[in-house]
Amino acid sequence: MGDKVKEHPGAAGRARAADHPASVRNVVLVGHSGSGKTTLVEALALTAGAVNRAGRVEDGGTVSDYDDIEHRQQRSVQLSLVPVDWNGIKINILDTPGYADFVGELRAGLRAADAALFVVSASDGVDGSTRMVWEECAAVGMPRAIVVTHLEAARADFQEMTRVCAEAFGADDPDAVLPLYLPLHGPQGPDGHAPVTGLVGLLTRKLFDYSTGERKESEPGPDQLPDIEEARNRLIEGIISESEDETLMDRYLGGEQIDLKTLIEDLERAVARGAFFPVLAAAPAADGARQGLGTVELLELVTGGFPTPFEHPTPGVTTIDGTPRDIKPCDTGGPLVAEVVKTASDPYVGRVSLVRVFSGTLRPDETVHVSGHGLADRGHEDHDVDEKIGALSTPFGKQQRPVTHVIAGDLACVAKLGRAETGDTLSGKDDPLLMEPWEMPDPLLPLAIEAHSKADEDKLSQGLARLVAEDPTMRLEQNQDTHQVVLWCLGEAHADVALERLRSRYGVQVDVVPHKVSLRETFAEKSAGRGRHVKQSGGHGQFAICEIEVEPLPGGSGIEFVDKVVGGAVPRQFIPSVEKGIRAQAVRGVAAGYQLVDVRVTLLDGKAHSVDSSDAAFQTAGALALREAAADAKIHLLEPVAEVSVLVGDDYVGAVMSDLSGRRGRVLGTEQTSGGRTLVRAEVPEFEIGRYAVDLRSLSHGTARFSRSYARHEPMPPQIAEKIREQAKEAS
Numbered sequence: 001m002g003d004k005v006k007e008h009p010g011a012a013g014r015a016r017a018a019d020h021p022a023s024v025r026n027v028v029l030v031g032h033s034g035s036g037k038t039t040l041v042e043a044l045a046l047t048a049g050a051v052n053r054a055g056r057v058e059d060g061g062t063v064s065d066y067d068d069i070e071h072r073q074q075r076s077v078q079l080s081l082v083p084v085d086w087n088g089i090k091i092n093i094l095d096t097p098g099y100a101d102f103v104g105e106l107r108a109g110l111r112a113a114d115a116a117l118f119v120v121s122a123s124d125g126v127d128g129s130t131r132m133v134w135e136e137c138a139a140v141g142m143p144r145a146i147v148v149t150h151l152e153a154a155r156a157d158f159q160e161m162t163r164v165c166a167e168a169f170g171a172d173d174p175d176a177v178l179p180l181y182l183p184l185h186g187p188q189g190p191d192g193h194a195p196v197t198g199l200v201g202l203l204t205r206k207l208f209d210y211s212t213g214e215r216k217e218s219e220p221g222p223d224q225l226p227d228i229e230e231a232r233n234r235l236i237e238g239i240i241s242e243s244e245d246e247t248l249m250d251r252y253l254g255g256e257q258i259d260l261k262t263l264i265e266d267l268e269r270a271v272a273r274g275a276f277f278p279v280l281a282a283a284p285a286a287d288g289a290r291q292g293l294g295t296v297e298l299l300e301l302v303t304g305g306f307p308t309p310f311e312h313p314t315p316g317v318t319t320i321d322g323t324p325r326d327i328k329p330c331d332t333g334g335p336l337v338a339e340v341v342k343t344a345s346d347p348y349v350g351r352v353s354l355v356r357v358f359s360g361t362l363r364p365d366e367t368v369h370v371s372g373h374g375l376a377d378r379g380h381e382d383h384d385v386d387e388k389i390g391a392l393s394t395p396f397g398k399q400q401r402p403v404t405h406v407i408a409g410d411l412a413c414v415a416k417l418g419r420a421e422t423g424d425t426l427s428g429k430d431d432p433l434l435m436e437p438w439e440m441p442d443p444l445l446p447l448a449i450e451a452h453s454k455a456d457e458d459k460l461s462q463g464l465a466r467l468v469a470e471d472p473t474m475r476l477e478q479n480q481d482t483h484q485v486v487l488w489c490l491g492e493a494h495a496d497v498a499l500e501r502l503r504s505r506y507g508v509q510v511d512v513v514p515h516k517v518s519l520r521e522t523f524a525e526k527s528a529g530r531g532r533h534v535k536q537s538g539g540h541g542q543f544a545i546c547e548i549e550v551e552p553l554p555g556g557s558g559i560e561f562v563d564k565v566v567g568g569a570v571p572r573q574f575i576p577s578v579e580k581g582i583r584a585q586a587v588r589g590v591a592a593g594y595q596l597v598d599v600r601v602t603l604l605d606g607k608a609h610s611v612d613s614s615d616a617a618f619q620t621a622g623a624l625a626l627r628e629a630a631a632d633a634k635i636h637l638l639e640p641v642a643e644v645s646v647l648v649g650d651d652y653v654g655a656v657m658s659d660l661s662g663r664r665g666r667v668l669g670t671e672q673t674s675g676g677r678t679l680v681r682a683e684v685p686e687f688e689i690g691r692y693a694v695d696l697r698s699l700s701h702g703t704a705r706f707s708r709s710y711a712r713h714e715p716m717p718p719q720i721a722e723k724i725r726e727q728a729k730e731a732s
Helices: 039-047 068-074 099-111 128-139 157-168 226-242 247-253 262-273 295-307 455-470 492-504 572-588 615-631 651-663 692-699 718-731
Strands: 023-031 080-086 089-095 115-121 144-149 177-180 181-185 194-202 206-211 216-218 277-281 317-319 337-346 348-359 367-371 384-388 392-396 397-402 411-415 424-430 434-436 445-451 473-479 487-488 510-512 518-523 527-535 541-553 559-563 599-607 634-647 666-673 677-685 705-713
Touching: 023 128, 023 295, 039 080, 039 089, 039 144, 039 295, 068 128, 080 295, 080 392, 080 411, 089 099, 089 295, 099 128, 099 348, 099 492, 115 128, 115 157, 115 295, 128 144, 128 157, 144 157, 144 295, 157 177, 157 181, 157 277, 177 226, 181 206, 181 226, 181 277, 226 247, 226 262, 262 295, 295 473, 337 434, 337 455, 367 434, 392 718, 424 434, 445 455, 445 492, 455 492, 487 492, 492 510, 492 634, 510 572, 518 541, 527 615, 541 572, 541 615, 541 634, 559 572, 572 599, 572 615, 634 651, 634 718, 651 666, 651 677, 651 692, 666 705, 692 705
Parallel strands: 023 089, 023 115, 115 144, 144 277, 177 277, 559 599
Antiparallel strands: 080 089, 181 194, 194 206, 206 216, 317 434, 337 348, 337 424, 348 411, 367 384, 367 424, 392 397, 392 411, 445 487, 445 510, 473 487, 518 634, 527 541, 541 599, 634 677, 634 705, 666 677
8 A cells, every 4th residue: 555665656647548457547536516626626636646747738738627517617527537656556537526517527436446545625524415425335335535635725635534434424333434544734823723744554654755745754753653553553454354354353252463464464454345445645746846745646546446347237238239248357358348448639639538438449540430329309310320430549639649550448539420429338340239327317407498599509519519419418399389499508607607518618609597497287177169250252252150168177188179060060070170270279288388188079069061161261260269269268277296205314304295285295104214214206387397407406315315307297276377367468
């Protein structure tokens, strides 16, 4: 681990194309916004020698934040890859956004990685959303470690933070969450705060002083040994309890001194299989310094304790027709199976795809098969096409370093895959395969948009298509009822980034307009109407009269047309015309301009003229008859009702249920689930949950999730319906 292997000068530096999966580590950084993930990435890269002393990439780009939007918003909004080389191991560091709106980027990072570093701020603690991600990782057995940052904060307490992490992450076994190092403090300043200047390795009993900007090793003083021994003994017991050698604990309790090599090997195995979760500390380097505190220890943990891609099971693979396919993990000579985990548009080279190779070897200029995942419900087209691979490169800030190949277990960027989207599978053109998709959250915040000008209207469709191709957590809807273009997002920040990208990347200016809910109309009672369309002035006359009866039907019945004409009062050839006119008027609505549904319209009688009657005349008469029947009847406005399921921590159940009731919701029931959470099911009018994605996050401090599905349309309360009718009159 960090105090096991000394840094080898010249062994670190710029990452290159890996030649064997055993020399690759893929690690994703997880943590809430502001926890210091991006700063930590820069510190690790600086220590690995990949950037200069100013924290910049040696060839001129920045380590991360290469998206202009990130500069403007001062936060990460997308997944970024920073590869570094440490002691002959290529480490692909995947930096993820910490803000909940960009959880899709986080899930892509989890898919591409084999282990996770959870970054926790000593000044902020562990938030609920970070705990939820920890549980997701635990469910699939992903190895994890914890990094405590912001130790320079005035009230930062590493040992207290370690206790908080054990409580938050070690529900099953708190002794599996223990520090490998303890911080060393320098002299107290005028404010009484003693800065962290180094670390003490508990296993080796060595001190590592970073105060000069270089890591220097020394022996602890006699006054430091008692505290070291207490923490060391607890760490050893934690490691031994997870050891695969069942005799080790008995030997230790019997007084045997377990040698350091055995302890480190057992620690590495326990970390790699996700049974032990070490806690470390890290801080960026001071100005002019080359190494940040704890960065060497972290790099050694990643290379020594985190698993190789060989140990990462390949996600399910099938043929295009769905037949399961057994793929050997990380077989560089096997069939090509790779996945697009991120898609971005570069103004100079076009579309760039970040790809993780799970099997085989990817080479430039070869033709591959690109398989889509069928996200038609999110505005994506299904696609199964062959495409030629463009240049392969390793990203670092704004720079792309060319590579000659990408083996199984490694990640790289592929240029100019014109049809590939995030989540797509790349495979051999003669052996097309499909990987099971990773779980993506449903976008539940609607953003209705209109092109700002005619010029924007011409570019809007293509811009939106590119946007959803990059981000499968967005859903594009062309609502046939409201005639609105709706971009469904995960939250307000997600929506802001979407609008900014439309403007800056694709040159499309749009206006945000109020989102409309798909209302309906129906008859509340039986009614009759007479449609009379008679015109005899000049030219060919028009003559059609029909009499109808309208009665309500159960929800979901649609429009039912019944012919009860006797004696030929309406000639047979014009009866379909009457029905056509009635159905056309039903689409236009009869009260407030919303589609009429769930009624039976019966044609009872009518009159025709041997010369002046026509198809058009009877269509008009049918429409007039329906409008007259509506004028004399009580018309209900129907609003859509959604079935909402909210998964929330027990502490917030009362607040969530109260909030749902305030939204005219009906709570259907609750169900206790694992992890101290409750599933609340309710039916809520869609009018009331347009911003629920934002409001629920605030109500639950980001710890709740919800899903929604259409249940039915039902009558709207009279006072609200009346307001809608008044608005419709004003608009007309």
